Amino acid sequence: MGQKRGRDSKAQGLESKKRKKAAKSGPVSDDSSWDGVVGIDDLNWTEVALPDRLEDATGFLGLEEIDGVDIVRSSGGGEVQFKAKEGANRKSILKKPSAEDDGEEWGGISDGESNEKPTAVPAAEAQPAKDEKKTKNKKEKKAKEVKAKEAQPKRDPNLKAGLSFAALEEAGEDDGVDVSAWDKLGLSPEILTSLSKLTFSTPTTVQKSCIPAILDGHDVVGKASTGSGKTLAFGIPILEHYLEKRGKKEDESEKPKSDPMALILSPTRELAHQLAKHIGDLITNAPDADARIALLTGGLSIQKQQRQLANADIVIGTPGRVWEILSTGSGLIRKMQGIKFLVVDEADRLLSEGHFKEVEEILGALDRKEQGDFPDMDEEEEAAEEEPSVRQTLVFSATFHRDLQQKLAGKSRWTGGDLMDKKESMEYLLKKLNFREEKPKFIDVNPVQQMAEGLKEGIVECPAMEKDLYLYSLLLYYPKHRTLVFTNSISAVRRLTQLLQNLQLPALALHSSMAQKARLRSVERFSSPTSDPSSILVATDVAARGLDIKGIDCVIHYHAPRTADTYVHRSGRTARAGAVGKSVIICAPEEVVSVARLAAKVHAQNGKKGPVKKLPLESLDIDRRVVSRVRTRIELAKKITDSTIAKEKISAEDNWLRAAAEDLGVDYDSEEFDESQGKGRGRGGGRHQKEKQASSITKGELAGLRAELKNQLSQRVNIGVSERYLTAGRIDIEALLRGEGNNSFLGHLDPLDF
Numbered sequence: 001m002g003q004k005r006g007r008d009s010k011a012q013g014l015e016s017k018k019r020k021k022a023a024k025s026g027p028v029s030d031d032s033s034w035d036g037v038v039g040i041d042d043l044n045w046t047e048v049a050l051p052d053r054l055e056d057a058t059g060f061l062g063l064e065e066i067d068g069v070d071i072v073r074s075s076g077g078g079e080v081q082f083k084a085k086e087g088a089n090r091k092s093i094l095k096k097p098s099a100e101d102d103g104e105e106w107g108g109i110s111d112g113e114s115n116e117k118p119t120a121v122p123a124a125e126a127q128p129a130k131d132e133k134k135t136k137n138k139k140e141k142k143a144k145e146v147k148a149k150e151a152q153p154k155r156d157p158n159l160k161a162g163l164s165f166a167a168l169e170e171a172g173e174d175d176g177v178d179v180s181a182w183d184k185l186g187l188s189p190e191i192l193t194s195l196s197k198l199t200f201s202t203p204t205t206v207q208k209s210c211i212p213a214i215l216d217g218h219d220v221v222g223k224a225s226t227g228s229g230k231t232l233a234f235g236i237p238i239l240e241h242y243l244e245k246r247g248k249k250e251d252e253s254e255k256p257k258s259d260p261m262a263l264i265l266s267p268t269r270e271l272a273h274q275l276a277k278h279i280g281d282l283i284t285n286a287p288d289a290d291a292r293i294a295l296l297t298g299g300l301s302i303q304k305q306q307r308q309l310a311n312a313d314i315v316i317g318t319p320g321r322v323w324e325i326l327s328t329g330s331g332l333i334r335k336m337q338g339i340k341f342l343v344v345d346e347a348d349r350l351l352s353e354g355h356f357k358e359v360e361e362i363l364g365a366l367d368r369k370e371q372g373d374f375p376d377m378d379e380e381e382e383a384a385e386e387e388p389s390v391r392q393t394l395v396f397s398a399t400f401h402r403d404l405q406q407k408l409a410g411k412s413r414w415t416g417g418d419l420m421d422k423k424e425s426m427e428y429l430l431k432k433l434n435f436r437e438e439k440p441k442f443i444d445v446n447p448v449q450q451m452a453e454g455l456k457e458g459i460v461e462c463p464a465m466e467k468d469l470y471l472y473s474l475l476l477y478y479p480k481h482r483t484l485v486f487t488n489s490i491s492a493v494r495r496l497t498q499l500l501q502n503l504q505l506p507a508l509a510l511h512s513s514m515a516q517k518a519r520l521r522s523v524e525r526f527s528s529p530t531s532d533p534s535s536i537l538v539a540t541d542v543a544a545r546g547l548d549i550k551g552i553d554c555v556i557h558y559h560a561p562r563t564a565d566t567y568v569h570r571s572g573r574t575a576r577a578g579a580v581g582k583s584v585i586i587c588a589p590e591e592v593v594s595v596a597r598l599a600a601k602v603h604a605q606n607g608k609k610g611p612v613k614k615l616p617l618e619s620l621d622i623d624r625r626v627v628s629r630v631r632t633r634i635e636l637a638k639k640i641t642d643s644t645i646a647k648e649k650i651s652a653e654d655n656w657l658r659a660a661a662e663d664l665g666v667d668y669d670s671e672e673f674d675e676s677q678g679k680g681r682g683r684g685g686g687r688h689q690k691e692k693q694a695s696s697i698t699k700g701e702l703a704g705l706r707a708e709l710k711n712q713l714s715q716r717v718n719i720g721v722s723e724r725y726l727t728a729g730r731i732d733i734e735a736l737l738r739g740e741g742n743n744s745f746l747g748h749l750d751p752l753d754f
């Protein structure tokens with residue numbers, strides 16, 4: 001009997017992959033060693049005519065058959081291959097070589113034909129994997145068309161390869177938007193095309209105000225609420241400058257200069273990566289804009305970054321790594337001294353908190369003109385160096401200290417002589433920025449409101465020891481909400497992430513002690529459009545600034561923010577770019593006063609001091625019955641989490657001490673060591689005892705706790721009102737009724753009225 005194969009549109013992609021594999025494992029050109037086994041693509045399939053009634057069948061593209069073959073399995077046992085039946089003519093089952101065969105794939109061989117091996121495609125010419133499938137499908141289609149076209153005149157050899165109707169169809173696709181609202185800003189066609197493709201139809205307020213000022217050559221200090229589009233407010237003028245400069249160079253048929261034209265400093269690695277992505281998107285969507293970005297952040301290969309820097313047009317990085325690379329010498333500082341733009345993003349954070357020293361070093365190096373600094377410089381060059389800096393300095397944030405704002409806005413005087421005493425003040429550092437204009441243009445697009453318009457702010461009061469319980473309850477109230485939970489410590493991030501995972505919630509961690517790759521992975525997983533819409537990222541304030549993750553619906557402050565600015569930035573991770581979002585502080589009674597003060601400060605009218613009468617945060621009432629029903633789950637999950645963390649900690653300490661004792665050639669006894677260290681008494685002794693206790697839970701006990709928790713999570717928690725249930729995970733009843741989601745559905749909560 002003959003073999004048949006059916007193809008539908010979905011299966012085609014998979015099949016083409018399989019066939020490619022099969023073809024690879026097919027016969028070699030040296031016929032003597034050929035065992036007669038061939039791949040699916042080598043066979044001379046013939047099309048089966050469909051009965052009339054099936055002609056309109058959608059998705060079913062064709063049925064093909066072949067006679068005279070046996071199916072064999074590849075040596076691994078997985079792949080289906082074919083062999084001529086006993087007595088059948090091998091030649092008769094093989095496909096004839098196609099005129100369109102370009103040598104990329106082996107197209108079958110008949111006895112005694114060429115002994116030439118297929119030509120390998122050089123790696124540089126190889127198509128990216130993504131395009132491979134498309135190309136193959138096109139080739140198959142083409143091969144079928146060959147016969148029909150044989151009667152037609154030969155193709156014009158001058159036609160460019162790759163220009164096919166299919167290509168034209170793709171090129172003709174116009175998915176851009178109307179960008180006439182940007183006209184007034186006088187941008188180049190390249191940038192307008194990019195904005196159109198990015199579907200940014202209108203400039204945001206900060207972009208409207210800042211772009212013309214920057215294009216006019218001014219130094220700018222820009223203040224605008226979180227998520228208002230500050231990145232492109234400086235990114236667009238930088239790219240405009242690049243295009244203009246490149247255009248001129250091309251006219252003069254000069255080779256484009258490879259020195260960087262912009263340095264953008266960011267306080268965190270994640271923000272630096274994101275800035276590179278935003279500006280990179282602007283560049284890649286602008287036709288022929290080939291500006292290169294070097295991303296200099298800690299935790300990743302320094303050598304690779306040094307290489308990137310050698311050809312970069314725009315340098316984006318965190319101050320520590322930027323300084324680490326620049327200070328290695330090799331003329332990099334000198335290269336960077338020619339930059340046209342220095343951007344200080346999230347300036348209030350960047351110019352304080354630990355970054356101060358490196359920023360000061362970088363600024364000092366950019367402006368250094370000491371004699372003998374550059375021994376290879378001739379007099380003419382030195383004279384040129386003396387000329388005033390052409391660098392524009394752009395400083396951005398959503399928050400600036402009130403006093404500084406007043407000064408920037410010209411409403412109060414700059415501090416005079418005592419500035420050197422306040423070395424760490426923002427004011428001191430702003431002076432250090434060495435603006436080329438006496439006073440930078442201060443653009444405050446929304447002097448009254450720091451918070452995004454679509455943001456709702458709430459507060460949940462609960463006993464200090466019950467924050468876990470309330471956090472969990474709150475998360476249950478918001479199923480399918482991508483949530484960012486902020487804490488004030490790394491250990492809290494670790495504990496909460498594990499706790500939530502034990503409660504079967506999709507939680508990820510982000511803190512500065514994680515390896516850089518793990519940090520990026522967490523952000524990527526959390527922000528991926530294909531990730532669980534209920535994803536939770538538990539983070540320290542390393543995620544508070546600038547992170548632009550689409551679709552964060554809710555920010556929860558597990559620990560109250562320490563400053564008003566931190567509150568603004570944390571909350572600003574939601575309700576971005578005109579979207580809506582919620583920010584909720586979980587607050588112990590003893591924190592209420594300070595939180596109220598903080599909120600009042602954020603919402604105080606600009607310039608007007610004094611308390612705001614009404615607390616601007618809405619108080620959320622979480623049903624106490626809900627809280628009490630999930631208490632057992634939390635207690636179990638806490639026990640499991642504490643035990644796992646304590647075991648890990650003690651085992652890490654123990655391993656370290658054991659290794660040290662081994663090095664010293666002494667015996668190590670952990671009990672004895674604890675006693676000699678006085679652990680269990682005095683300060684920290686209670687915590688140590690707790691850890692010991694938690695770690696002493698046996699494997700069997702732990703398994704028992706897990707089983708009990710699993711059981712709890714699988715139970716419907718009826719809170720007394722019909723159809724009101726809690727769920728183990730945060731699962732949407734409607735989705736489940738539609739047959740989506742997993743089977744652990746247990747019920748649904750009425751939404752919180754917030």
Ligand SMILES: Nc1ncnc2c1ncn2[C@@H]1O[C@H](COP(=O)(O)OP(=O)(O)OP(=O)(O)O)[C@@H](O)[C@H]1O
Pocket residue numbers: 199200201202203204207224225226227228229230231232278397398545546547548572573576577
């Ligand atoms: N003109 C525009 N139209 C629509 N969306 C825009 C526009 N400009 C920027 N965006 C989008 O708005 C989002 C927020 O932008 P961006 O990250 O630059 O905000 P930001 O003001 O720097 O925020 P933060 O203060 O938190 O750092 C991004 O996703 C960006 O792609």
